Each structure stands twice: as structure tokens, then as C-alpha cells.
């Protein structure tokens with residue numbers, strides 16, 4: 001099989017590291033370039049000793065230079081902060097290179113919404129309408145033809161997959177949706193901040209950014225699409241003392257007459273044929289350790305008959321399914337490869 005050449009911008013971050021881990025075993029994608037401003041000149045084998053004795057160990061990290069990347073790569077993963085990614089993506093696309101952007105810069109379809117929530121001007125708003133939102137279960141076909149894929153956020157991946165089927169099938173009312181989501185500390189990235197120091201995260205549990213987290217409009221955008229009308233969600237993120245993983249518990253009011261069997265049938269239909277969704281049996285709820293390091297999104301359903309609520313619980317790994325694993329799926333689709341190529345489906349060590 002002819003291997004496609006890929007690059008990573010931002011190889012020293014958590015999602016860049018995770019991309020390395022996934023690409024080292026990929027039979028059809030070859031990492032040929034990786035960038036960092038702070039570690040340029042070192043080899044990946046020095047930066048990440050676990051890559052020793054793999055072909056990737058000899059790759060020398062370079063300064064981010066879109067023109068140089070476009071000469072050597074068929075596709076580039078952008079694993080950099082929002083606000084930076086848009087400039088790099090614009091330059092790469094202009095040079096004819098395809099892009100999977102892991103940042104939020106192209107996820108929102110409307111410039112005004114992006115600029116309001118991210119408090120920064122968008123430098124290439126024309127690309128917002130070209131970008132395909134890379135949630136493969138919803139947009140896999142469009143991803144195949146995209147030049148630019150906006151890889152979904154970690155919380156949005158867990159939240160949208162939880163509520164999309166029930167909204168699309170009109171099992172629940174589109175108002176009063178509550179998402180109570182918990183993430184491990186790697187969700188905040190690898191740069192040093194007080195909030196993610198060991199003593200600030202270990203042995204405590206806290207909510208943050210209630211009512212104003214930047215993933216809110218992304219979740220609302222996609223769930224509005226499912227409901228066929230604009231909706232709002234109450235999105236409530238929490239930081240848990242884990243290094244990776246997201247558990248989202250989502251609450252919605254069931255429409256009259258909707259019972260547990262109907263809900264289960266709709267979700268069973270939704271997961272059918274989708275390689276990375278697992279609907280757990282009745283009475284079993286997802287756990288982050290069952291999806292660790294994988295691309296799985298596990299779903300658990302509870303119909304609370306007393307309150308007539310649907311509770312959907314999803315678990316993903318924020319760095320794999322919520323970022324780099326999903327990015328590899330999107331790259332597979334864009335490059336005409338099987339969707340699940342290079343991603344392990346083996347059970348994890350619990």
C-alpha cells in the first residue's frame with residue numbers, strides 16, 4: 001500500500017503526542033514532518049523516548065513553516081491553539097495541502113459566533129463555509145471530499161453523540177437540555193498553568209466555566225441541526241483528578257408516550273454500522289477506563305420513569321476519540337482509506 005505523507009504542527013502538545021502514538025502503528029500514513037517552536041532541532045526519539053526503535057525516532061522537529069510542510073506532506077494535522085491554527089491552515093490550503101485542524105478555529109459556521117465566544121477576529125472567515133465538521137458519524141461522506149476538516153472538540157464529541165439520536169427522532173423536548181460533563185486534566189493542554197498543577201487537580205473535584213464554556217456554541221450548532229430548530233443547552237464542565245477521559249451525563253425531558261424500548265431502538269439504529277460507537281446493554285453505564293487510549297464512544301441509556309427524563313451517559317478518551325484518534329479517522333476518510341485503519345479495536349486494560 002502506498003503510504004501518504006503527513007505532518008503535525010504542534011508535536012509537543014498532548015494532542016501532538018497522541019498523534020505520534022497513533023501514527024507510529026498506522027500502515028498507510030507516514031509521519032514525515034513535525035513542528036514546535038520550543039523544541040525545534042531535537043529528534044522525536046529524544047523528545048519521546050517511547051518512539052525509540054521506530055522509524056519516527058529520527059524525525060527532526062522543525063520550526064512551523066507552512067510552505068515547507070506543504071512541499072513534503074499530503075495532509076497536515078494542526079495540533080495548535082485556536083487563533084494560531086487559522087493562519088497556518090490558510091497558508092497550507094493555499095499551497096495545495098489538505099488540513100485536519102484540531103483547534104476550534106473552523107468548527108463554528110458563523111463568524112460572529114466564533115468571534116463572540118473566542119473573543120478574537122477570524123482572519124479567514126471565507127474558509128468557515130468550506131470546512132467540514134469532522135464528526136464521522138454525522139459528516140463522514142462530506143469529510144471524504146474536504147480540503148479542510150474541523151475536528152470536533154472533546155466535550156462536543158461526547159455531548160453531541162449522546163443527544164443527537166434522541167433529538168433527531170423527536171424523543172425528547174429540545175428545551176431544557178442539561179449536559180453535566182467531567183474531563184481529565186489533559187483536556188486543558190500541556191502548557192504549564194496553576195489550575196492544572198498536581199496539587200490543584202489531585203484529590204479534588206470542581207466545576208468551572210459554568211454557562212460560558214467555549215464548547216457551548218459548538219454543541220448547540222450540531223444539536224440544533226438534529227432538532228431542526230435553534231436550541232440552547234446548559235453545558236456544565238467539571239475537572240476530575242484523572243489525566244485523560246471524559247464522562248458526559250446528559251439530561252432531557254422525554255416527550256409523552258416515549259418508553260424505554262423506543263429509546264433503545266432509536267439508539268441501536270444510530271450505532272449500527274458506525275465502527276466507533278458502542279451502545280451498552282440496559283443496566284450498564286459507561287466508564288472512562290473502558291475507552292482509555294481508544295476511539296470508542298460508549299453510550300449508556302437510562303429512562304427515569306419517575307421524572308420522565310432520558311439520561312444518556314457517554315464516555316470517551318478526550319485525547320484519542322476527542323482529538324487525535326478522531327483526526328486520524330478524518331485523515332483516513334480524506335485520503336480514501338478505510339475509516340478505522342490504524343486504530344486499534346482491542347479492549348483496553350481496565
Ligand SMILES: NC(=O)c1ccc[n+]([C@@H]2O[C@H](COP(=O)([O-])OP(=O)(O)OC[C@H]3O[C@@H](n4cnc5c(N)ncnc54)[C@H](OP(=O)(O)O)[C@@H]3O)[C@@H](O)[C@H]2O)c1
Pocket residue numbers: 009010011012013014015016035036037038039064078079080081082084102103104152153154186187188189190191318319322323
Ligand atoms: N487537550 C485536549 O484534550 C484537546 C481535545 C480536543 C481538541 N484540542 C485542541 O487541540 C489543539 C491542541 O491542543 P493540546 O492540548 O495538544 O495543546 P498543548 O498541549 O497546549 O500544545 C500546543 C502545541 O501547539 C504549539 N504551539 C503553541 N503556540 C503556537 C504558535 N503560535 N505557533 C505554532 N505552534 C504553536 C506548541 O508547541 P511550541 O510552543 O513548542 O511551538 C504545542 O506543541 C488546541 O486547539 C486544543 O483546543 C485539545
